Amino acid sequence: MSNLVYATTITAVGELVPDFREQGVLVFFGENAPIELHEFSILHKPDVEVRAPLTGDTIRLSNNAFNVLAVGSVASDNLLNLGHLDLKANGLPEAELPGDVNVEAGELPMVKVGDRLEVFSA
Numbered sequence: 001m002s003n004l005v006y007a008t009t010i011t012a013v014g015e016l017v018p019d020f021r022e023q024g025v026l027v028f029f030g031e032n033a034p035i036e037l038h039e040f041s042i043l044h045k046p047d048v049e050v051r052a053p054l055t056g057d058t059i060r061l062s063n064n065a066f067n068v069l070a071v072g073s074v075a076s077d078n079l080l081n082l083g084h085l086d087l088k089a090n091g092l093p094e095a096e097l098p099g100d101v102n103v104e105a106g107e108l109p110m111v112k113v114g115d116r117l118e119v120f121s122a
Helices: 017-022 035-040 075-082
Strands: 004-013 025-030 042-049 058-061 064-071 085-088 100-103 116-120
Touching (some): 017 025, 025 075, 075 085
Antiparallel strands (some): 004 042, 025 085, 058 064, 058 116, 064 100
16 A cells, blocks of 8 residues: 655646646746746645655646656755655656656646645555
């Protein structure tokens, strides 16, 4: 049985988020992110922070589940310290950038305020 290791509630969705979503990317930041990041970011407030996603974990976002295929070298620190996560639905088994978290290629959900992002251990 998998365990919940990270959970957060979306508190704001920037106006450019749909454009990034069309490119297969969702950018998350904690609520204290600088204002210049807000327009392309999903702001959130975590309530469970055991650890960040690892390869093989499952991310559940707005009732959609995604398998984590790759995690960049700074993705864990970014998420736990800044609330920052670059979620990419590109299907790649290796992270292109140090902050990337890759999941299967496909359409990411439209997120709205109040939705949850949860990470379950493998």
